[in-house]
Amino acid sequence: MVFSTTSLFAQNGTLTGKILSEQGEGISFASIVLENNSQGFQADENGNFTANSLKAGKISLSVSSIGFIKQRVNTEILDGQSTALEIILRAAASSLDEVVVTGTMKEVSRLETPVPVEIYTPQFFKRNPTPNIFEALQNVNGVRPQLNCNVCNTGDIHINGLEGPYTMILLDGMPIVSGLSTVYGLSGIPNSLIERVEVVKGPASSLYGSEAVGGLINIITKSPLKADKFSVDVMATNWQELNVDLGFTQAIGSKIQTLTGINYYNYQNPIDNNGDNFTDVTLQQRVSLFHKWNVKHSGDKYFNIAARYFYENRWGGEMDWTSTFRGGTEKYGESIYTKRWEVLGKYELPTKEKLALTFSYNNHDQDSYYGDLPYFAKQNIGFVQMTWDKSLKKHDLLSGIAARHTFYDDNTPATASPENIDITKPENSLLPGIFVQDEITLDEKQKVLLGYRFDYHQKHGGIHTPRVAYKYNLNKLNIVRLNVGTGFRVVNLFTEDHAALTGARKVDILSELKPEKSINANLNYMGKFFTRNSGFIGVDFTAFYTHFNNRIVPDYITDPQRIIYDNLDGYAVSKGISANLDFNFANGLKILTGATLMDNTIVENGVTERPLLTEHFSGTWSASYTIPTINLTVDYTGNLYGPMDLPVLGAKDPRSDTSPWWSIQNIQFTYSPKSSSLEVYGGIKNLLNFTPAANSIARSFDPFDKQVTFNDAGDVVATANNPYALTFDPSYVYAPNQGIRGFFGVRWALD
Template identity: 25%
Template sequence: MKSYFSTYFFSTILTLFSLPLFAGNPIKVKGHITCGKEHIPYVTISVNDGQLGTTTDESGHFMLELEKGETYHLTVSTVGYKTIEMDWQADNTHQELHIEIQKDLLELNEVIVSSSRRAQNRNETSSVVNVIGKELFQSANFKVAGEGLNYISGARVETTCGNCGSTELRLNGLEGPYTQILIDSRPVFNGLVGVYGLEQIPVNMVDQIEIVRGGGSVLFGANAIGGTVNILTKSPEFNAYEVGSNFSTIDGASNDYNVYFNTSLISKNEKTSGYVFGSYRNRDAWNANPDDIYYKIDEDGNPFGDPIKDDFSEVTALETISVGTKIYHQLNTQNQFTFDAKYTHDTRRGGNKLDLPYEEADLTEAIKMHIGSASLTHDWFSQDKKWHLNTYAIAQFVNRDSYYGAHQAPDGFGLTTGSTIIAGSQMNYDIGKVAGGKTFLVVGAEFINDRINDKKLAYHDPETGKWTNDATVSDQNSNTYALFAQQEWTNAKWSLLTGVRMDYVNITDYQNHENDKSVPAINPRVNLKYKILDNLQVRGGFATGFRAPQMFSEDLHIEVTSGQGVRTVLDPDLKSETSISYNLALDLDQEIGTTQFYFLVEGFHTTINDRFDNQYHYQDDGTLILFKRNSTSNAVVKGLNFETKIAPSESFMLQANYTLQSSMYGEENQWGDEESSTSKHILRTPNQYGSLTANYKITNQWEASLTGVYTGKMFVPYLPGGFINGEMPENEELIETEQFVDMGIKVAYTTKLSKNSNIQIGAGVKNIFNQMQSNFASGIDKDAGFVYGPYTPRTFYIDVRIGNLLN
């Protein structure tokens, strides 16, 4: 590590002193941007792929300082309007630049970065990229980033634990570890953060989320098999602020309160800018089945005594604080530094008797998590704008205190610590015209160190009868060394993205060095787009991937089942998992009169070899330990995604997504401890699901939104230990769930608060039809993993937002 950071430091110093500073003949260029007769405020004008830039003010005007005689490439973009790219020469001392832009009612032309880490028009990329923006977050009172991912075709966010409320994203039917989640294009979602990470990112820090289904680019990791989710945080583009608060209630007693702020400031010379955000959330626990009864269990597993009313939570109590900042400083036209820092404190608790100490309740799952991260990035551009070198270093540290125990267990306390260090460099080179098409080359290297230490603070050894302090469950260090190269070639009809990534993963198990592994892997990926017509195009992709035999986020989620803690260790014989995936998509965008229309159909097929699966083993003292193992068979996930958007006018927009899929093992796979507990189905994966959003602007001040998520039937396992409807299941059971339609509605009113500020007041209902799973487990020994369908029942809310950019 020391040598790597030394290399970064000296390369940066050499870059700064060996390259000439901006010393040409600058001129001030004034301009304005309009749509018809209306001037458009807060439009971003990016010069030479972000080397320079500015935004229009409240009146739609801007000013740039450029070098006389130079030709610049301008990218003009803002939410709700079509992106314009143009070349322009600064040839007069006093130049007035007028740019006319058009409404993009369906927002098909957003600027994205998730194909090559450079800004591109989404419609021009060789792979399908979906974008979630602030409009969706505001349409349904979303508080965290994960809530919006249900509204992308092929994506599902599910709750995986009824006690602690952990969540998991599935893309194209594949579980969370098959999706690479990035923050600002960096893989800081390590195994420990990934357990609750999607609920720890407040929406007020998010600019947009970009989703690429399938293998996609080689830049973001070999384990991006299901896809890549790139959460792009807000950047300081203009002086702005927003404060807000929202309040939700389920039944008048279980409430969810959130308050937040964000602000950005730009220096007068526009060379330094900063963004600061903060968020606080407090949610009460909620019990779905307070009228259910259960009984105490004797040593033989038989119920006895008087019936007891269930008082265990299904919605977890939580308190989350998030703060952060992002600062840019442009030394000159060739060099820019970015500093980013974030801190999150997350406390959550499920079970019963939440006012008592953990070990005095009948059942407790609780965590106190501290996450801190900081990054420094340097961007260098050559004078001819053809070279762009991006060098970065990131550090993230996590501390998680936990308690997982039932029956007032004294040994339920645990401590898990983790650190992630990432350093890398990427060079983008604009080769120019090759064989009649623009050609871009990307080469880079990345190093990732991920250290995880998980231990119980007290452990009772059944063989010796003694208590042991600080019993280590897992102590693993993983170093990943990666080299990647990618070339993109595009002309008026074709776009070809080819790349290869070489990873070498070195895993050290400090508990048992016999489990140490060194895993090399080479993974090629290809994406091809052909424009059949100006508004009709087909895209196809091929990707290979692999997962090294190491601890993942789901391994570090400790739950309670049958009254015992469930922890994960790795099978010593666990091998790497490999995959091959294909996808083919056809999309059409059409204007018929004033109506804009978009339709996409996409097929996907993924084969996974030596798939990681879970095998249950009971220790002699009854403690349940979950081993990772190599599957005895492969798995195939395949299906179709459908998307459509319709906008008859500026006042109304409708979007719908639907997925049909099949997720199967090659042969019967054991999912429980009993020999008969087998299935060919990949569990917790419905064969059909979808979403709907509709926005209607009633007047300039009033607007209404309708949202909905459909979840089809799926198979969910139940492990005995608790009661269902007052009865104790005798055997492990595979349950086929019902289907769910979770609808929500919101109405909002926006008006002027002052000359430069607006206020928006909104109110709505989530889960209007109160769609919940029909069977909930009861009792101290209930199966915490027996949770499916919508996480919260019918919920009423109100929110207030104040800022200078509300419309």
């Protein structure tokens, strides 16, 4: 279809031409706009266009199409003559072309790194807006936010079916979200601070040390140099949830730029749709204050430093619980007060060499009650690292030294003194390490990365973690990568025993837990294909295999009253395949879909078992379409999970020991006028209104087990009042209890 501009211009010349991709194919229905009056026309299905009766003189054209970089073209219209143009548009930068840092600890194009890294931008997360990064990760393929308690709604992040302790969470490349803060820390990171999220699946211990066994998630905050001068995002739901994000930047002189971010979240509306007399969703009030400085101190060298304060008051429990019942046995509630502050920074030394000092420190203070069980804990983590980056011909070298100190103290037997259980013996652990990697360019198509790290733990001695990576370019946009590496994890007491705090299960650690060790191999293919109608398809396919020794396994089954921890006398395997497909069509439709098929097993004494809360299949999708005539974008997002084994309370428990297939789906409509940075959005979350069974909390009517009969051995005795021999237990959880709800929000930014 061709739109003529005859009625818009008085005379005299004609403009013809064709819009082509870099592959020489016509770009269907590309848009051509005359910049002097914003009037324009459209190419036909083959990319050809004609405009008659254009006024003679110099003109500027703005040429654009979905999936391509907008281009400005200058030309001249002559009286009574025809001017012909051939305009070539370059493909828009996709996730293939973006800069990443996580895989090799240095900035490099995603096309060039030998380590496969997935990138997720704020635009991706806006398709399903959430108040924090924990919930936002639900639409990332192979990554699942797992709730671990029906009452307090704590959770962790699973990657490829591996539990939260196997996932390392970094903030600007520093491991400050770990241990005590893994359970609550992610819910306190607002999406408004995020520039991008980088995900590496598979061990990364050769660069990042302990905890990076199953993979890592690096949350990179915005730079004051790139952020909007002012931004605001306010969202509310019909459940009476309110989330407010504010951000602004300020220049101080010519060398200092600052960024301030404020997040406030409030939910104070108890709802009990499943009729168990417990809140379906934890009530929360939290505030996060963030401030970041970017200081140019010597030539092109920078000093970046950021500070954040986070406070949260959350509770869940019986519907008529109030803070006056906190810590008592009259009404059951789980109440958690969290105070946290952190400082992190990077200083580029004023030398010719690329030397950088990174550091962080955080203080996490938790005051909580789980029913009448008090839990008071403090954790401080200090981290410092010096890196040296050097290029020598075909070698790109990176080396560094790092140290992480962890202080942890609580009021449980986990830190009690062996001589006197009333006296705590805080954990003070120092984990120093050195690492080196060499990225070798063999030729134009091949790269090899060799890496090695040595860490020393005061209890476990030296720990070695080598890795090797190989990259082969089939062509510019099609790449094959093979990675083989090792990982290790030192047990963290809080991470291991947190599930016991709810439901009164006791923790039993059978022996001194040894560090877990793993070896992983993954084969990755990443490519991009152009379609005939000038769209493109991105493909990211991975096959992975991880073998564990000394796997730390929680046993919920042997004794319903306990969680028993011990190193596995055997081995564990996690294997599977994962694929992401990114469709970008010329008509404006964008679809990102992914699926992961995996098999996680534990082998001990010749018996093979499947870990609890581990699905065989997971899938995600995100479809977006913009209707340009009314400036409206429609986003349809969702996920799908296969069955997983659940922690039931013995053979008599009437609850199913396997979850059903389940899916959370959402739809959003966003109106964004072209002449403004305003966005008005709204939609429906959990369209299918999926929630777990109403009996997810065992014996919710007797949360303090006052009506439970125990024998002399401490086992539950079946009675007329308790025919299934159950105790109160809210740990039977695999999906959120929050059903369908509407949401509405407004965003506005000043560039």
